[in-house]
Amino acid sequence: MNEKKKIILTGDRPTGKLHVGHYVGSLKQRVQLQNSGEFDEIYIMIADAQALTDNADNPAKIRENIMEVALDYLSVGLDPKKSVLFVQSHVSELTELSFYYMNLVTVSRLQRNPTVKAEIQMRNFETSIPVGFFCYPISQAADITAFQATTVPVGEDQMPMVEQTREIVHKFNSVYGETLVEPQILLPDNQACLRLPGIDGKAKMSKSLGNCIYLSDPEDVMKKKVMSMFTDPDHIRVQDPGKLEGNTVFTYLDAFCTDGHFKEYLPEYANLDELKAHYTKGGLGDVKVKKFLCKVMQEEFSPVRERRAQYEKDLDTVYEILREGSRKAKEKAAVTLNAVKRAMRIDYFDDASFLEEQKGYFKLENRGNDA
Ligand code: TRP
Numbered sequence: 001m002n003e004k005k006k007i008i009l010t011g012d013r014p015t016g017k018l019h020v021g022h023y024v025g026s027l028k029q030r031v032q033l034q035n036s037g038e039f040d041e042i043y044i045m046i047a048d049a050q051a052l053t054d055n056a057d058n059p060a061k062i063r064e065n066i067m068e069v070a071l072d073y074l075s076v077g078l079d080p081k082k083s084v085l086f087v088q089s090h091v092s093e094l095t096e097l098s099f100y101y102m103n104l105v106t107v108s109r110l111q112r113n114p115t116v117k118a119e120i121q122m123r124n125f126e127t128s129i130p131v132g133f134f135c136y137p138i139s140q141a142a143d144i145t146a147f148q149a150t151t152v153p154v155g156e157d158q159m160p161m162v163e164q165t166r167e168i169v170h171k172f173n174s175v176y177g178e179t180l181v182e183p184q185i186l187l188p189d190n191q192a193c194l195r196l197p198g199i200d201g202k203a204k205m206s207k208s209l210g211n212c213i214y215l216s217d218p219e220d221v222m223k224k225k226v227m228s229m230f231t232d233p234d235h236i237r238v239q240d241p242g243k244l245e246g247n248t249v250f251t252y253l254d255a256f257c258t259d260g261h262f263k264e265y266l267p268e269y270a271n272l273d274e275l276k277a278h279y280t281k282g283g284l285g286d287v288k289v290k291k292f293l294c295k296v297m298q299e300e301f302s303p304v305r306e307r308r309a310q311y312e313k314d315l316d317t318v319y320e321i322l323r324e325g326s327r328k329a330k331e332k333a334a335v336t337l338n339a340v341k342r343a344m345r346i347d348y349f350d351d352a353s354f355l356e357e358q359k360g361y362f363k364l365e366n367r368g369n370d371a
Contacts, residue, residue, distance in 0.1 A: 005040040005041065005148070005150070006038060006039045006040050006150050006151065007039065007040060007041045007042070007043070007147055007148055007149045007150050007151070007181075008030070008033060008034075008039050008041070008042040008043065008044075008083075008149060008150075008151045008152070008153060009043045009045065009143060009144050009146075009147040009149035009152060009183075010026065010030065010043075010044060010045070010152055010153050010154055011044060011045030011046060011047045011088070011143065012026075012045075012046065012047060012069060013047045013048075013050055013051040014046050014047070014048055014051055014062055014065035014066050014068070014069045015051050015055065015061065015062065015065060016065060016068075016207045017065070017068050017069075017072065017214045017215065017216055018069060018072040018214070018215050019205050019212040019213055019214050019215065020196060020205075020212075020213045020214075020215065020297075020301075021195070021196040021205040021212070022072075022155075022215075023076065023215060024188065024190070024192075024193040024196055024255045024256070025155040025156075025188060025193055025194065025195070025196065026153055026154055026155050026188070027072075027073075027076045027078075027215075028076070028188075029153050029186070029188050030042075030044065030076075030078065030083075030153055031076055031077040031078060033151075033153060033186075034077075034078060034079065034082050034083050035077075035082070039151070041084070041147070041332075042082060042083040042084065043083070043084045043086065043147045043149070043329060043332070044073060044078055044083050044084065044085050044086070045086055045087075045088050045143060045329070046066055046069050046070065046085070046086070046087045046088060046322075047088045047143070048062050048066060048087055048088050048089045049088045049089045049094070049095070049139070050088065050136050050139060050140065050143075051065075052089075052132075053130060053132040053133040053135075053136045053139075054119075054123060054125075054130065054133045056130060056132075066087060066322070067315065067318060067319075068216075070085060070318050070321070070322055071216070071308055071311055071312060071318065072215050072216065072308075073085055074307060074308070074311045074318065074321070075215060075216075075304045075305070075307040075308035075311065076215065076304055076307075077303075077304075077307065080321045080324075080325065084325045084328050084329055084332075085321055085322060085325040086322065086325035086326040086328070086329035087322055087325075087326050088143065090326040090329075090330065091146070091326065091329050091330045091333050092330075093146060093330065093333035093334050093336070093337040094139065094142045094143055094146055094333060095139070095142075096337055097142035097145065097146055097333075097336070097337055097340060098135070098138050098139040098141075098142040100340060100344065101138050101141055101142055101168050101172070102135060102138055104168055104171040104172060104175070105137075105138055105164075105167075105168060105171075109164075109167075110134055110135070110137060110138075113137050113160050113161075113164060114160045115137075115157055115158070115159075115160045115161060116134065116136075116137060116160075119133075137160070137161050137164045137165075138164075138168070140161045140164075140165065141161075141164060141165035141168040141169075144162070144165045144183050145165065145168070145169060145180045145181065145183075145336065146332070146333040146336045146337070147329070147332055147333065147336070148180075148181040148332075148336060149181065149183045150181060150183060150184060151183065151184055151186050152165075152183050152184070152185050152186065153185075153186040153187075154185060154186075154187075155187075155188075155194070155195070156187055156194045156195065157195075158185070159185060159187075162183060162184075162185040163185075165183055166182055166183065168180075169181070169182045169183070170182070172340075172343075176340075176343040176344050177343050179339055179340060179343040180336075180340075190254070190255060191254070192251055192252075192254030192255040193255050196251065196252070196255055197248050197251055198211025198212060198248075199211050199212075199213060199225050199226070199228060199229045199230065199248060200230050200248075201229075201230030201246060201248045213225050213226075215301070215304060215308075216308060218305070219298060219301075219302070219305070222294075222297060222298075222301065223294050223298075226249075226252075226290055226293050226294050226297060227287075227290050227291075227294070229248045229249050229252070229290060229293075230247075230248045231247050231248065231249050231286045231289075231290075232244075232246075232247050232286075235286065238282075238283060238284065238285040239282050239283055240282055241280055241281060241282040242279045242280060242282070242284065242286075243280070244276055244279065244280060249286065249289050249290055249293055250276065250279070250289075252293055252297075253272055253275075253289075253292075253293055253296070254272070256293070256296050256297060256300060257272055257292075257293075257296045259271045261292075261295070261296045261299070262275075264295075264299075265292055265295045265296070266292050275289070275292075338350075
């Protein structure tokens with residue numbers, strides 16, 4: 001197979017609109033990788049089938065978010081000329097691959113997957129885990145290997161999934177012969193980007209907590225959210241020394257701002273270190289820091305908003321991009337599925353030696369009976 005090709009596969013569950021945590025944690029890097037020209041093929045998947053593993057009773061929620069996520073992708077700069085954007089459920093080869101991989105993974109190994117463990121707790125599944133949900137790391141291995149992905153750019157929470165995939169690849173290749181490509185995870189290099197907190201300072205941005213900044217938020221909404229961000233509750237008067245630890249505004253600045261932003265919007269400081277030093281010493285108010293963050297985020301997201309507005313006016317095109325992308329993705333996955341079946345020697349009807357071999361056995365058997 002194409003060992004030398006550099007291929008990206010990654011994706012998101014369409015359970016809601018994507019937020020700025022997704023952006024710094026993965027989307028921004030995907031666009032950079034896409035535009036680097038270093039990759040031969042790039043596949044970006046809307047993981048609706050995976051989203052259904054814990055939303056079986058609410059398929060409408062998933063359906064509603066297909067176009068929403070597609071718009072998020074296109075608006076951040078994923079370009080359908082360079083990246084294949086597709087919908088997971090429309091590549092049936094992925095489910096077929098999952099079924100064969102299931103035989104290579106033990107129940108106890110799945111139970112030890114830290115992400116699955118955490119999610120089971122979060123959803124209070126404990127004793128009533130849907131089997132499909134429990135197996136989603138296996139289906140994720142199918143997603144990754146079907147495209148022969150060498151590189152999986154994702155957030156840190158997906159580390160156990162890529163690890164599990166690598167195990168499946170090893171197992172498959174050692175049992176059936178060298179067939180699948182071993183993927184590498186690619187994490188964002190900026191620590192602050194690994195997990196951006198919600199605007200209330202809680203560790204995770206989530207729709208149910210109402211603490212998200214969405215990529216689709218209009219400028220005024222984003223501003224309002226930044227101005228209401230959690231900072232240091234003990235930093236009451238401007239002259240008080242402020243704490244950086246757990247201070248959401250500074251975490252966002254860590255994730256978003258560059259020295260260039262200081263030159264442009266806050267030239268009295270050379271960089272973020274100087275701003276932080278002033279804040280911890282005292283004499284720097286939250287409002288000033290928040291206003292700066294607003295400007296930084298406005299610069300980052302105004303092109304995103306513009307692209308989104310264009311695509312929103314032309315949903316027919318978005319629909320076609322997904323349909324065509326899903327067709328291409330299916331073609332690629334079929335190549336891998338065929339290779340997998342060949343390696344397992346279950347490709348009976350494409351294997352001329354199958355019938356000959358069987359005839360040979362039957363002859364032997366008959367001879368045995370005669371004797
Ligand atoms: N699990 C990912 C998420 O929660 C979505 C996903 C499904 C994915 N299959 C994938 C990511 C394969 C990377 C590679 O968003």
